Amino acid sequence: MGKITKELILKTAQQLVEKQGMQKVTLAKVGQELGISHAALYKHFKNKQDLWTSLSLTWLDDILKDLFPFNTTAYTNKTDILHDWLWILTRQKMLAYQNDPIMFGIYTAYIDDNPKALEIHLNDLNNSLSNALKYSNLKDLQTIMRAFATFSSPKYAKTWNDQTQVHFEELWQIMKPGIKKLFN
Structure with missing residues (x-):
């Protein structure tokens, strides 16, 4: 997979939300889908709420x-x-x-x-x-x-x-x- 960007994370999270709903999607699942650890997501988002806020907006x-x-x-x-x-x-x-x-x-x-x-x-x-x-x-x-x-x-x-x-x-x-x- 190419470089992990904020946009790629948002796109991946959106796809997961569309399939599973927001309640079932975790940072670990987003990271797994991208082939990275969930800890690597903190480079782009402070926490899960920050990711969901960015995704919703x-x-x-x-x-x-x-x-x-x-x-x-x-x-x-x-x-x-x-x-x-x-x-x-x-x-x-x-x-x-x-x-x-x-x-x-x-x-x-x-x-x-x-x-x-x-x-x-x-x-x-x-x-x-x-x-x-x-x-x-x-x-x-x-x-x-x-x-x-x-x-x-x-x-x-x-x-x-x-x-x-x-x-x-x-x-x-x-x-x-x-x-x-x-x-x-």
């Missing part, structure tokens, strides 16, 4: 890759940027849930149960949105994110269906006048 970043960074070149106003950014967040999480509910459940449950991982994910989202809008008031952005949480929080995944975009647009129409004032 990498999975989320992959499904949300269109937000990191969000391309705003075709936009003429911040209201449209915000709408589309929120919809992509919603759509991508909904598709991840629909396409692979088991892996969606594994990774989102891990993040929701680990305040540090959740904080990193929320900070990544806030930074992406702040950069896209060129708007630095994080309190305002966090308030907007909370208002739309039913469309992106895994806790509501079972409610996502073919009417989700309709409901998203209904909320958007209610919020839009205040959002326009915010950016003017």
